[in-house]
Amino acid sequence: MNLPPMIAALRHHKAAVTLIALQVALTCAIVCNAIFLIASHAQRLHVSSGIEDDALVWARSSGLRRGDGADARARADLDALRHLPGVTAVAQVNTLPLMGNDWSADLGVTAGDAQPAVNGAALFLGTPSFLGTLGVRLVEGRDFHADEYVDYSPFDDTPAPPTAIVTRQLAAHLWPGQPALGQRVYIGAGSSQGALVVGVVADVARSAISGGTSDHDVLLLPVRTVAGPYALRVDPTHRDEVLRTLPAALIAQDADRIVTDREAFVDTVHRYFHDDRAMVWLLVTVVGSLLLVTALGILGLSSYWVHQRRRHIGVRRALGATRRSILTYFLAENMLVVGLGLAIGTCVAMWLNHWLGERYEVPRLPLSWLGIGALLLWAIGLVAVFGPARRAAAQPPMWVIRQ
Incomplete structure (x- = not known):
């Protein structure tokens, strides 16, 4: 396809070209970020609590x-x-996975070290048999013994329990490349008394997750009694x-x-992800609406554009241009205009993601998502212009010239 004549033709329709390019650019900037946010929230919906959800209920009393x-x-x-x-x-x-009220503490691997190895790990405290009650799965080591349950609160100066159990993720963060069993973990900066790690469990979710690498940094401790459900x-x-x-x-x-709360844990998990589900559906609606408006805009302007050049099409057909070449010309022309809009839109998308990241801690947008958004809009542009271009290419040359 010869570009100079195509570009010359586009220069005679600056208004239409500008409208389509700006519409594609704006849609690209919003859709790329929205699709990335949809994927991020949808990923959170598949986070496992790490316990047997359907076999658990809980209650809290005033x-x-x-x-x-x-x-x-x-x-x-x-x-x-x-x-x-x-x-x-x-x-x-003291709490349960995905319940929303996290107890956390900095953890160290060396006695008296003021620099923690892990910041803000979640603390799960429970009375005898709490691992079995929750249905937590041990992958290494053993459960707590009866004599290891002690009086302890992370908010008091009481000594830490003698033993602890960690999740696989926390073990990897505390002792990368080393076995966790037999290690000592120190609760709080500068602590000199460590708890011996006697077990490792499959990853249990924190009470509040953020979608980051610390969502399963959980330390389980044995206590005789604790304020909680x-x-x-x-x-x-x-x-x-x-x-x-x-x-x-x-x-x-x-x-x-007064029994203030009681609930099946499956309902607790469902309620925890309510905002994520609402956000996914809102963003899906926004993306769908934007793509529909963009497709209709391209369709309308392309139809007007083709109609304005019907004599040009007739002359080309009379000079021997085939239906296929006419169709290809308009598709290529549309790709050029949409490509211009996408070039602007990807730059705006990156700026918008940076702005959202600074103000709302939105994760950085990977370049792959820009490619996905660009391909989607390019496909929509081709589909939208295909109908008008096909109709124009199908008309007999003399009929087009007489119009």
């Missing part, structure tokens, strides 16, 4: 307070919940029944309490 008698009340509550029909295990925990491992077929009978079992232990 009557559970630390202080005199708190430990005895907690043990009585656990015993009452353990005897509910359908409950196979129960424990008290009760977790109940249940037979999934009795889950609804347990949720109904659970409040009465707790109130029977303390009539002054």
